[in-house]
Amino acid sequence: MAFQSEQHAKAYWREHLRIMFALSLVWFAVSFGCGIVLVDWLNAFRLGGYKLGFWFAQQGSIYTFVILIFVYARQMGKLDRKYGVHDDE
Amino acid sequence: MMSELQALTYWVVGASFALYIGIALWARAGTTQEFYVAGGGVHPIANGMATAADWMSAASFISMAGLIAFMGYGGSVFLMGWTGGFVLLAMFLAPYLRKFGKFTVPEFIGERYYSRTARIVAVVCLIICSVTYVIGQMKGVGVAFSRFLEVDYDIGLYAGMGIVFVYAVLGGMKGITYTQIAQYCVLIFAFTVPAVFISLNLTGNPIPQLGLGSTLAGSNTYLLDKLDLIVQDLGFAEYTTQARLSTLNMFAYTLSLMIGTAGLPHVIIRFFTVPKVSDARKSAGWALVFIAILYTTAPAVSGMARLNLIDTLQGKDGGGLVYEERPGWFKKWETTGLLEFSDKNDDGRVHYSADPERNEMVKVDQDIMVLANPEIARLPNWVIALVAAGGLAAALSTAAGLLLAIASAISHDLLKGVFAPGISEKQELLASRVAMAVAIAFAGYLGLNPPDFAAGTVALAFGLAASSIFPALMMGIFSRRVNKEGAIAGMVAGIGVTLFYVFQHKGIMFIADTAFLGSMPENWFLGIEPNAFGAVGALVNFVVAFAVSRFTAEPPASVQILVEHIRVPKGVQAAADH
Numbered sequence: 001m002a003f004q005s006e007q008h009a010k011a012y013w014r015e016h017l018r019i020m021f022a023l024s025l026v027w028f029a030v031s032f033g034c035g036i037v038l039v040d041w042l043n044a045f046r047l048g049g050y051k052l053g054f055w056f057a058q059q060g061s062i063y064t065f066v067i068l069i070f071v072y073a074r075q076m077g078k079l080d081r082k083y084g085v086h087d088d089e
Numbered sequence: 090m091m092s093e094l095q096a097l098t099y100w101v102v103g104a105s106f107a108l109y110i111g112i113a114l115w116a117r118a119g120t121t122q123e124f125y126v127a128g129g130g131v132h133p134i135a136n137g138m139a140t141a142a143d144w145m146s147a148a149s150f151i152s153m154a155g156l157i158a159f160m161g162y163g164g165s166v167f168l169m170g171w172t173g174g175f176v177l178l179a180m181f182l183a184p185y186l187r188k189f190g191k192f193t194v195p196e197f198i199g200e201r202y203y204s205r206t207a208r209i210v211a212v213v214c215l216i217i218c219s220v221t222y223v224i225g226q227m228k229g230v231g232v233a234f235s236r237f238l239e240v241d242y243d244i245g246l247y248a249g250m251g252i253v254f255v256y257a258v259l260g261g262m263k264g265i266t267y268t269q270i271a272q273y274c275v276l277i278f279a280f281t282v283p284a285v286f287i288s289l290n291l292t293g294n295p296i297p298q299l300g301l302g303s304t305l306a307g308s309n310t311y312l313l314d315k316l317d318l319i320v321q322d323l324g325f326a327e328y329t330t331q332a333r334l335s336t337l338n339m340f341a342y343t344l345s346l347m348i349g350t351a352g353l354p355h356v357i358i359r360f361f362t363v364p365k366v367s368d369a370r371k372s373a374g375w376a377l378v379f380i381a382i383l384y385t386t387a388p389a390v391s392g393m394a395r396l397n398l399i400d401t402l403q404g405k406d407g408g409g410l411v412y413e414e415r416p417g418w419f420k421k422w423e424t425t426g427l428l429e430f431s432d433k434n435d436d437g438r439v440h441y442s443a444d445p446e447r448n449e450m451v452k453v454d455q456d457i458m459v460l461a462n463p464e465i466a467r468l469p470n471w472v473i474a475l476v477a478a479g480g481l482a483a484a485l486s487t488a489a490g491l492l493l494a495i496a497s498a499i500s501h502d503l504l505k506g507v508f509a510p511g512i513s514e515k516q517e518l519l520a521s522r523v524a525m526a527v528a529i530a531f532a533g534y535l536g537l538n539p540p541d542f543a544a545g546t547v548a549l550a551f552g553l554a555a556s557s558i559f560p561a562l563m564m565g566i567f568s569r570r571v572n573k574e575g576a577i578a579g580m581v582a583g584i585g586v587t588l589f590y591v592f593q594h595k596g597i598m599f600i601a602d603t604a605f606l607g608s609m610p611e612n613w614f615l616g617i618e619p620n621a622f623g624a625v626g627a628l629v630n631f632v633v634a635f636a637v638s639r640f641t642a643e644p645p646a647s648v649q650i651l652v653e654h655i656r657v658p659k660g661v662q663a664a665a666d667h
Binding site (some may be wrong): 002003006007009012013020023024027029031032036037039040041043047048049050051054055057058059060061065066068069070073074076077080084085086088 | 134162164165168169172173175176177178179184281291299301304312313314329330334339343344365366367370371373374378379381384385388424495560627653656657658659660661
C-alpha cells in the first residue's frame with residue numbers, strides 16, 4: 001500500500017472526491033445550468049453582440065471546460081504530493 | 090484539362106499524404122506495447138494533439154458547423170456535448186485507466202469484473218460502436234475525394250484505405266499517434282484560415298470567436314442581431330434562441346453526447362499512451378484545448394456562413410438572386426446535388442423562405458456551409474485546396490483510431506485473452522496487424538456498400554458508448570461493491586433499452602418499415618428524441634448494476650485491492666510491466 005496508514009488512504013480518497021464534486025458542479029452549472037436551463041433568463045443580458053445565455057451555450061461553457069481540466073490536474077497533483085502518492089519518482 | 094484549382098488541390102492533398110506515409114515509415118512498431126499504446130511514452134501535449142485529431146471526425150470538420158448554421162442555438166447540444174465529455178473523461182476515467190496500465194478497454198472490464206463474459210460483452214459493445222462510427226469516416230473519405238478531386242467515390246475510398254493501411258498496419262498506435270499529430274495541424278489550419286478571412290470580411294475582427302459577437306463592418310448593428318432579423322424575415326426561427334424541441338430534450342441530448350464521448354473506446358485508449366497518471370490528467374486538458382480551437386470557431390463559421398448564404402440568395406437588390414447571374418460556387422455545388430433550385434414561380438429569381446410552398450431552394454445541404462465557405466467568401470484557391478486536405482485529415486485520423494480500437498479488441502481481448510492465451514508476443518503482434526488489415530478491408534467494404542442504417546449510426550455509436558461502456562468503467566473505478574453480475578446485467582440492460590428505443594422509432598436496424606412507433610415527438614418518451622436517449626440508457630445501466638450487485642456476492646478481495654490500486658497515481662511503472 002502506498003499510504004502510511006488506512007486513515008491516510010481514506011482521507012486521501014475523501015479529499016479526492018471532494019475536489020471532483022466541486023469541479024463537477026462547475027461543469028454542470030456552465031453547460032446544463034447557464035447553457036440550457038437558465039438560458040432564457042441569461043439572454044436578457046449581453047456580452048457584446050452575444051446574448052449571454054447563447055454565449056454560454058456556444059462559447060463560454062467550452063472555455064470553462066478547458067480551464068476546469070487544468071485546475072483538476074493541478075489540484076490532484078497537489079493532493080497526491082500531500083499524501084506522498086505522486087507519480088513523480 | 091485540369092483547372093488550376095484542381096491541380097492545386099491534388100498538390101496539397103498529395104503533399105499531406107506523402108507526409109503521413111513518411112511518418113509511417115519512421116514510426117514502425119516493433120513490439121505489442123508499441124502497437125497498442127505507442128510504447129506508453131507519448132508526451133502529454135503530443136497525445137493531446139493526437140487525441141484531438143482522433144476525436145474530431147469528418148462530421149466535426151465538415152458537418153457540424155453546417156448543422157449549427159441551420160439549428161442555431163439548438164446546435165449548442167453538439168458543442169457542449171462533444172467538449173463537456175472530455176471533462177468527464179479527465180475526471181472520471183482516464184487517469185485511473187492509465188494507472189491500470191493495460192492495453193484495451195475490455196481488458197479493464199474483464200479484470201475488474203473478474204469475468205471473461207464481461208470482457209466479451211465489452212468487446213461486442215466496442216465493436217458495434219466503433220464499426221458504426223468508422224463507416225461514417227470511410228464515407229467521408231470517399232465524399233471528400235469525389236467532391237474536391239473529382240475522382241470516383243470508389244477510387245477515393247481505395248486511396249484512403251491504402252493510406253490508413255500503410256501507417257496503421259506498420260505503425261499501430263505508434264504510427265497512428267504521430268500521423269494524427271500531423272493531421273491535427275493540417276485540419277486545424279484548414280478550418281481556421283477560412284474562418285479568419287470570413288470574420289475579417291464581415292466584421293473587421295480577425296478572431297472568429299470575437300467576430301461573432303461584434304458589429305458588422307461599417308455599421309452599428311451586431312452580426313447576431315442582423316442574423317436574427319433576416320432569418321425571421323424569411324420565416325425561420327430566431328437564430329440565437331431557436332431551441333432543439335424542449336429544454337428537457339436539449340438536456341438529455343447534451344448529456345448523452347457527453348457520456349458517449351467519455352465512453353468511446355478509441356478516445357479512451359489514447360490516454361494509455363502517456364507515461365504517467367498525472368500526464369493522463371494534463372493530456373486530457375491539452376486535448377480539449379486543441380479541440381476547443383475548432384469547437385469555438387465552428388459556431389462563428391455557422392453564423393457567418395448562414396448570413397453570407399442568405400445575403401447571396403437575396404441578390405443585390407434584395408428581391409432574390411437572379412438565377413442566371415448565380416456565382417460559380419452555386420453552379421459547382423448544384424452539380425454535386427448539395428444545392429438544388431426549382432423556379433416555382435418562373436420569374437428566374439431565387440426565393441429562399443421557410444415556407445415550403447414558396448421556398449425555391451429545395452435543397453441546401455448542411456455540409457455546404459464548410460465545403461463552399463471559402464468560395465462563398467471568395468477566398469484564394471489555395472484555401473479551398475486546404476479545406477480538401479483538412480477534411481481528409483479529419484476523416485483519416487478518426488478512422489485510424491477507430492480501426493486500432495477494433496483491431497486491438499480482436500487480437501488482444503478475443504484472441505490472446507480468450508481463445509489462444511498461449512501465443513507469443515511476436516504472434517500477437519502479427520495477429521494484431523492481420524486484424525488491422527481485416528478491419529480496414531471490412532470498413533472499406535461497408536464504405537462502398539453502406540448499409541441502410543449508416544445514416545443513423547454515428548448517433549447510435551454515442552448512444553451505445555453512453556449506455557454500456559461509460560457506466561461499466563465508472564462503476565468499476567468508483568464502486569468496490571459492483572460485481573460481475575451487476576456489471577453484465579447493467580451493460581446488457583443499458584444497451585437493450587437504448588437499442589429498443591432507437592429501433593422502435595427508427596426501425597429495426599434502421600429499416601424504416603419495421604418501426605412500430607413512428608418517430609415523432611408525440612410518441613417519444615417525455616419528448617426525448619432517439620438520438621438523445623443514451624443518457625437514459627446510462628441511467629438504466631447504473632440502476633440495474635447497483636440493484637443486481639446488492640443481491641449477489643461481493644467481488645473477491647483481489648478485485649477490491651485492484652480498485653484501491655487504480656485510485657492512487659503512485660506506482661504506475663509496476664502496473665505497466667507486462
